Amino acid sequence: MFSRPIHIGLSPNISADDYWLAVKSLFTPWSWKRGKSIEKVENWFKDHFEVHLAISFNAGRSALLAILESLNLEKNSEVLVQAYTCVAVPNSVVWAGLKPIYVDIDETLNLDIADAERKLTLRTKALIVQHTFGIPSDMDKLVAFAKKHNLLLIEDCAHALGGTYKNKLLGTFGEAAFFSFGRDKIVSSVFGGMAITNNKNLGTKIVQYREGLAYPSYLWILRQLLHVLISGWALALYQMAGAGKLILYLSQKLKLVSMPVYFKEILGRQPADFPKAYPNVLASLALWQLDKLPAMNECRRQIAKYYFENIKPSKVKLPVKVSGAVYLRYNLLTNRADEIRWQAKKQGMILGNWYHHTIDPKGVIWAKVGYPEGSCPRAEAVAATSLNLPTYPSLTKTQMQQIVSLFKG
Numbered sequence: 001m002f003s004r005p006i007h008i009g010l011s012p013n014i015s016a017d018d019y020w021l022a023v024k025s026l027f028t029p030w031s032w033k034r035g036k037s038i039e040k041v042e043n044w045f046k047d048h049f050e051v052h053l054a055i056s057f058n059a060g061r062s063a064l065l066a067i068l069e070s071l072n073l074e075k076n077s078e079v080l081v082q083a084y085t086c087v088a089v090p091n092s093v094v095w096a097g098l099k100p101i102y103v104d105i106d107e108t109l110n111l112d113i114a115d116a117e118r119k120l121t122l123r124t125k126a127l128i129v130q131h132t133f134g135i136p137s138d139m140d141k142l143v144a145f146a147k148k149h150n151l152l153l154i155e156d157c158a159h160a161l162g163g164t165y166k167n168k169l170l171g172t173f174g175e176a177a178f179f180s181f182g183r184d185k186i187v188s189s190v191f192g193g194m195a196i197t198n199n200k201n202l203g204t205k206i207v208q209y210r211e212g213l214a215y216p217s218y219l220w221i222l223r224q225l226l227h228v229l230i231s232g233w234a235l236a237l238y239q240m241a242g243a244g245k246l247i248l249y250l251s252q253k254l255k256l257v258s259m260p261v262y263f264k265e266i267l268g269r270q271p272a273d274f275p276k277a278y279p280n281v282l283a284s285l286a287l288w289q290l291d292k293l294p295a296m297n298e299c300r301r302q303i304a305k306y307y308f309e310n311i312k313p314s315k316v317k318l319p320v321k322v323s324g325a326v327y328l329r330y331n332l333l334t335n336r337a338d339e340i341r342w343q344a345k346k347q348g349m350i351l352g353n354w355y356h357h358t359i360d361p362k363g364v365i366w367a368k369v370g371y372p373e374g375s376c377p378r379a380e381a382v383a384a385t386s387l388n389l390p391t392y393p394s395l396t397k398t399q400m401q402q403i404v405s406l407f408k409g
């Protein structure tokens, strides 16, 4: 059942053992909300990052919101965020009563410090540093920049669990950091997130904030477990006369699974599901994968190495080669991105389109998330030309060769 086609979405991390864990968990609903796995995942983060506190949530966006709310910034303070991001990031800023100010990106696809400098005002109080696709931002410069302008630095490690900058773990450079266990992240429990901090005062406030949150409903938790099962079956049957696609379509229509970003969020509104506490059963899925993290990240690096060695930079722009990167997705830039995705699809390979929109996903209304059109030209151009290749650990050598063959000739 797990001889899967090349498909960058659909929980590519999920392997047979994760699948069976989700199946077994369906029959123990009494352990879905509270239980020991939550503390175990938090302790894993505390130990791994050697930080004072790790506080779990039901999504990365919930963790970010908790951090921002706990900073006690004056309403409408400005927070620098990069364009070429997921709408979940600026939305959390807005939901916290703050104002996102968009900064353009550099060649690493991370925040461009020169543009950040231009966009500073007296109201700028914080800076969210994203490590896009697991490629580390230049933390020496960013930490110095934040210090010089008295800004609180928050690391967005949604793509970068296990990545390093100059041999120091990403997530340990600022006031706080957050991680995502979303469906196609480094470690996935379909939804989930973690905030970490070494600042005791801030940590206490985040804990208090989380204590005030309810757990998601049983129905919501059930949907996440079903996601693991349904995506497993959909992948297994993907090439069978469209059966996999039909399963996916029907499960979305019947609301058996949740969308990664809700329609409300695309309109900038806050769904009642965020923020919530992290349910125990999802923590048990994450815990299982955290044990495999070093091996999984090594696989991602090896797959990225293969692409670096076998795709000619004359055909497309390759991502930057940086030690410490984890390459959640291997992102190429090409004017032929849509055409190549289409060609690949005809051959049964589903490649990725993060971030096909300056503030992703499709349909985000820029005015609602405060993005002034044209304010980050590089991010807008990069969004139009991005093409992601998969690096998930179950990708086989033959599949990698098949992908590379798209760029030959």
Ligand SMILES: Cc1ncc(COP(=O)(O)O)c(C=O)c1O
Pocket: 059, 060, 061, 062, 085, 086, 088, 089, 130, 156, 158, 159, 179, 180, 181, 182, 191, 192, 193, 260
């Ligand atoms: C860069 C980035 N930050 C934050 C998030 C939000 O994480 P979550 O989906 O766990 O809320 C995402 C989601 O994809 C993301 O891509």
